[in-house]
Amino acid sequence: MLKCSILTKREERHVKETRSSTVGRTRTRTIGVEARHFDKAYEELYIQQRVYDMGLELWPVLANFPREQRFILAQSMRETYNHIRRLIFRANKKYTKKDLLRELDVEIGAFKTDLRWANDLGYLKDPQFDRLSEHIVEVGKMVGGWLKAEKAEVLDEEGKEYKCSKCNAVITKRINDYSTKYHGQPLCYACQKLVPKKK
Numbered sequence: 549m550l551k552c553s554i555l556t557k558r559e560e561r562h563v564k565e566t567r568s569s570t571v572g573r574t575r576t577r578t579i580g581v582e583a584r585h586f587d588k589a590y591e592e593l594y595i596q597q598r599v600y601d602m603g604l605e606l607w608p609v610l611a612n613f614p615r616e617q618r619f620i621l622a623q624s625m626r627e628t629y630n631h632i633r634r635l636i637f638r639a640n641k642k643y644t645k646k647d648l649l650r651e652l653d654v655e656i657g658a659f660k661t662d663l664r665w666a667n668d669l670g671y672l673k674d675p676q677f678d679r680l681s682e683h684i685v686e687v688g689k690m691v692g693g694w695l696k697a698e699k700a701e702v703l704d705e706e707g708k709e710y711k712c713s714k715c716n717a718v719i720t721k722r723i724n725d726y727s728t729k730y731h732g733q734p735l736c737y738a739c740q741k742l743v744p745k746k747k
């Protein structure tokens with residue numbers, strides 16, 4: 549899987565070890581409790597490596613586009629790719645990823661459309677489209693998984709936000725579960741101080 553690696557030796561080992569222990573099990577399930585079992589560090593390294601590998605495939609392909617398309621379609625794909633790469637990097641660094649993930653989702657969609665367009669116009673040779681598709685689909689799935697996991701943090705099973713029963717502020721599932729257990733009702737941090745704990 550790792551051709552030309554951007555990771556350090558230690559990170560590579562971590563990716564390999566974690567991969568062999570999660571293949572087919574937790575990787576595709578992203579909702580609820582399962583999401584917490586994700587190895588976050590692994591996910592982050594893996595998606596970065598995926599995007600890097602995609603770039604390695606993409607650059608020579610774009611250089612061989614017909615001359616008149618080099619500055620239009622190829623340029624658009626290059627820019628979208630760079631944007632995706634930067635967004636992934638930023639999303640990995642950020643605690644709340646929601647806005648970045650939405651942006652990523654849009655960029656990934658745009659890239660897929662350009663890729664199909666380039667293929668239908670005959671600018672891609674046979675295995676190129678499949679390989680690039682595989683990369684972008686995988687990246688898209690992981691971003692989708694992150695989005696679902698983020699939603700599971702703030703929405704209950706009916707898709708409604710968790711709210712403080714005193715001041716109506718939106719709270720996360722974790723705070724909801726904690727306050728319900730110890731205070732007998734869903735409360736934000738501020739209101740938890742006003743309501744005594746259950747004995």
Ligand SMILES: [Zn+2]
Binds near residue numbers: 713714
């Ligand atoms: Zn409150």
